[in-house]
Amino acid sequence: MAEQSEQRKIENVIIVGGGPAGYTAALYTARANLEPLVFEGFQWGGQLQNTTEVENYPGYPEGIMGPEMMTQFRAQAERFGTRFVTDDVDRLELSDGGVQKVFLGDEEHRAKTVILAMGAEPKRLGVPGEMELGGRGVSTCGVCDGAFFKGQKVLVIGGGDSAMEDSIFISKFASELKVVTRRDQFRASKIMLDRAREKDNIEFRNPLEPLEFVAGESGKLAKVRFRNVETGAEEEIETDGAFVAIGHVPKSEIVRDQVDTDEDGYIVTEAGSTRTNLGGVFAVGDVVDHTYRQAVTAAGTGCMGALDAERFLRDADVPVEAHWMPGGEPAEIATGG
Secondary structure (H helix, E strand, O other): OOOOOOOEEOEEEEEEOOOHHHHHHHHHHHHOOOOOEEEOOOOOOHHHHHOOEEOOOOOOOOOEEHHHHHHHHHHHHHHOOOEEEOOOOOEEEOOOOOOEEEEEOOEEEEEEEEEEOOOEEEOOOOOOOOOOOEOOOEEOOHHHHHHHHOOOEEEEEOOOHHHHHHHHHHOOOOOEEEEEOOOOOOOOOHHHHHHHHOOOOEEEEOOEEEEEEEEOOOOOEEEEEEEEOOOOOEEEEEOOEEEEOOOEEEOOHHHOOOOOEOOOOOEOOOOOOOEOOOOOEEEOHHHOOOOOOOHHHHHHHHHHHHHHHHHHHHHOOOOOOOEEOOOOOOOOOEEOO
C-alpha cells in the first residue's frame, strides 16, 4: 500500500462500472494510451455475471457463458494497461469541464474525464425461488434466453410493454406461453397488447400474484405458485421457464442529483453521443439505454464513450494541477501488463 502522503497525478479518465460498456470503454482508452482507472465494483461484469449461455454476441459461434465473456472482456482491457479497483464507488463530485472527483469512503481520486457505466438491474419480484432458480428456468431477459425454450411451456410475468415485447419474441419458440400479471388489467400500450393477442400460442392470465418458484426433481424450475388477488385462491402453473418482465432500474442514484436524468432515472445524453450535460462526463451502457439493453449495444456505447472522452481530452483545456495530495488510504489498484 502506498503512503498516505504520496502525491498522485490526476487521471486522464476514470470509468465507473465493470460491465460490457465499462470494459469496452477501458479497452479503447487504454489502447489510446490514456491509462484508464476502472472502479469495476464488487459485482463486476454486470448482468452477464448472472447469465448462463450467451448465443447472440457476434464472434462466439458456439456460444459462451456470461461470466466467461466478462472475464475475457476484462482481460483484454487489462492487456493494454487498464488498472482496476474491485470496489464500489461511494460518491462522485462532478463538474462542468473541470476536475472530476471520485470517492471510495474518504479516499479521493481525481480525473479530467469520467465515463459512467454503472448499468441497470432488472426489477425483482422478491419471492422464494426467484434468485435460486436464476439460470435454471427463471430469467429476466426474453431476447437473451427465449430461444432456449423451443417447443416448451413458458410463463412471462408482467403486464407492461416490456412483458409484451418479451412475450412476442419468446412466442416464436415456445409451444405455449402464458402472460401473467397481478393487476386486474394489463397496463401495456394498446398496440403492444394487440400484437401479443395476435399470437395463437399466447394466453393472458390475471389477476394472479406470484408466490413462489418451485424446482422439480432435476433442480430446474417446474412450476410457479400464484394467488388470485381477488379471490385469494391459490393455484400452481407447471412451466419449463418463467421470465420476470417488470422493468429495469438504472443504477444512477450516485449521480442523479448532478447529471440530467429522465423520469425513470436513466442518464440523458446528447443525441448521437455519450456526452451528458456536464463537460468531461460521459455515460454509456444500460444506465443510459432503456430500449435495447443488450451486451452488444452496451459494448458499442462503451466504444463511443471512450472516443468522446479522448476527443474531449484532445480539445478541452481542463485546468488541473499536475499532482495533488490525496486524502485517505489509497485503494489497492490492479495493474495490467
